[in-house]
Amino acid sequence: MRAIGFGQNTPVARILAQTGIGPLMTAMTPALALQVARSHLLRSEFDAAERLCRRVLELAPDQGRAWYLMGALAFERGDALSAVESLARAIELEPSEQEYYGYLKLVMAESGREQEVLQVEARARREKEFTARFGQLPREIQGYQRFVDSLRETRYLQYPREVVIETIALCNAACSFCPYPVLDRKGEKMPDELIAKIIGDLTDVPRDLPIWISPFKLSDPLLDVRLLDILADINHRLPNARLRLFTNGSPLTEKKLAGIAKVKQLEHLWISLNHHEKKGYEQIMKLPWERSLERLDMVHRKKASGEFALPVIVSRVGDGGDEDAAFLRFVRERFPLFQAALVSRTEWLGQLPGLTAAGKINPVGCARWFELSIMATGLVAFCCMDAQGRYPIGDVRSSHVLEIYNAPTYRMYRERIDTRMEAMPC
Numbered sequence: 053m054r055a056i057g058f059g060q061n062t063p064v065a066r067i068l069a070q071t072g073i074g075p076l077m078t079a080m081t082p083a084l085a086l087q088v089a090r091s092h093l094l095r096s097e098f099d100a101a102e103r104l105c106r107r108v109l110e111l112a113p114d115q116g117r118a119w120y121l122m123g124a125l126a127f128e129r130g131d132a133l134s135a136v137e138s139l140a141r142a143i144e145l146e147p148s149e150q151e152y153y154g155y156l157k158l159v160m161a162e163s164g165r166e167q168e169v170l171q172v173e174a175r176a177r178r179e180k181e182f183t184a185r186f187g188q189l190p191r192e193i194q195g196y197q198r199f200v201d202s203l204r205e206t207r208y209l210q211y212p213r214e215v216v217i218e219t220i221a222l223c224n225a226a227c228s229f230c231p232y233p234v235l236d237r238k239g240e241k242m243p244d245e246l247i248a249k250i251i252g253d254l255t256d257v258p259r260d261l262p263i264w265i266s267p268f269k270l271s272d273p274l275l276d277v278r279l280l281d282i283l284a285d286i287n288h289r290l291p292n293a294r295l296r297l298f299t300n301g302s303p304l305t306e307k308k309l310a311g312i313a314k315v316k317q318l319e320h321l322w323i324s325l326n327h328h329e330k331k332g333y334e335q336i337m338k339l340p341w342e343r344s345l346e347r348l349d350m351v352h353r354k355k356a357s358g359e360f361a362l363p364v365i366v367s368r369v370g371d372g373g374d375e376d377a378a379f380l381r382f383v384r385e386r387f388p389l390f391q392a393a394l395v396s397r398t399e400w401l402g403q404l405p406g407l408t409a410a411g412k413i414n415p416v417g418c419a420r421w422f423e424l425s426i427m428a429t430g431l432v433a434f435c436c437m438d439a440q441g442r443y444p445i446g447d448v449r450s451s452h453v454l455e456i457y458n459a460p461t462y463r464m465y466r467e468r469i470d471t472r473m474e475a476m477p478c
Contacts, residue, residue, distance in 0.1 A: 082118070093121060093128075105121050115145070116149065117142070126138055127162075136156065139159065140156070143175075153179070157169050182198075189416070196416055200416065209422075210458060211457070212422060212423055212454075215264070215426065216266045217247065218242065218426060219428065220242065220428055221237045221428040224272060224275060225302070227326065227336055228336050235440065249448065254453060261292060266298065267283065269433075272303055273297065280312075298324065300337065300339065301324070304351060309350070310359075320362060323366045330342075363391060364390045365393050366383045401437050403440050423435065438477070445459065
């Protein structure tokens with residue numbers, strides 16, 4: 053394989069020589085270090101360039117430009133395979149950078165991989181279109197849209213990625229941000245036969261395709277005395293199913309926790325605490341602060357002793373105010389073995405009077421279009437935010453779960469709707 057030189061008119065020089073070298077600093081930032089590395093690379097000082105790139109990656113392994121330069125270094129040294137790997141990593145981290153695609157095409161062409169050059173060109177065109185549509189959005193929102201787009205290229209187009217099964221519509225809290233207090237189906241219990249049917253329907257999902265099952269919607273699943281038996285049945289009949297478990301923490305007992313610890317394929321125990329002080333907690337949750345705190349302390353002790361190994365996440369439905377940061381500090385200090393999380397407050401498609409969302413709706417797609425949200429009645433709500441089931445898309449009592457998921461009017465969202473701005477009732 054022929055290595056490409058670094059004369060000023062070579063393809064490498066044209067691709068790499070895009071920024072000047074700033075003044076050297078005693079303590080260089082990653083950006084400045086990469087500028088200096090680029091300068092070494094242009095002068096064929098490969099060892100010096102590599103040392104700087106590796107130092108940057110030690111401190112910041114997600115620096116796409118460092119991987120890009122490592123790819124150029126590898127190719128100049130005659131290692132096309134390593135060059136492709138590094139450039140692919142750069143594109144994965146910073147997919148909107150068109151110059152990365154340009155250099156990868158160069159490597160592919162020089163290596164005789166013409167068919168792959170066409171694939172890179174097609175990916176570059178898609179990314180250019182993506183940047184034109186979503187490039188003005190914050191990076192994390194762009195990342196979410198990329199995730200939604202990636203789902204469209206998988207079998208989750210035909211099979212639900214997650215299925216919510218509300219085995220019982222019962223909760224002992226009355227949170228101010230939740231529609232449960234005004235829920236039409238409050239107290240409804242899904243019949244055992246219907247739960248078994250849903251699980252049976254899901255056995256038609258290919259065994260090699262992971263799916264997630266959440267046995268709750270507007271409920272605390274720990275209040276369903278059948279919960280552990282239901283989870284055991286899912287473990288037995290759906291070996292490809294991963295489980296998520298949510299609770300406000302108040303119903304947790306040592307006995308229940310011991311049972312939960314034995315459940316297979318359980319990803320985490322998620323506890324919705326929502327405030328870090330007694331007054332605020334009891335105003336929001338309408339539950340005794342001392343009891344909930346005692347239950348969380350118990351879980352933390354069990355985790356510290358090794359009796360409960362699963363990840364535990366303690367969350368707050370945030371409003372963007374100062375209390376959000378105070379809550380995160382409280383969880384990290386009092387429960388260092390737990391993860392702290394914030395969940396954005398939503399307005400539940402207007403189904404909770406007086407409640408407004410904590411943030412704006414971004415013009416992107418929605419991963420919830422790849423899920424099913426089955427209520428205790430058997431009706432399937434449009435999504436997790438359709439609390440009352442005002443926009444049902446089917447009924448599992450009379451239809452197969454996969455038939456509902458693939459109904460043309462619902463599948464349309466996954467296939468043809470680009471953003472929530474184009475969708476009803478989003």
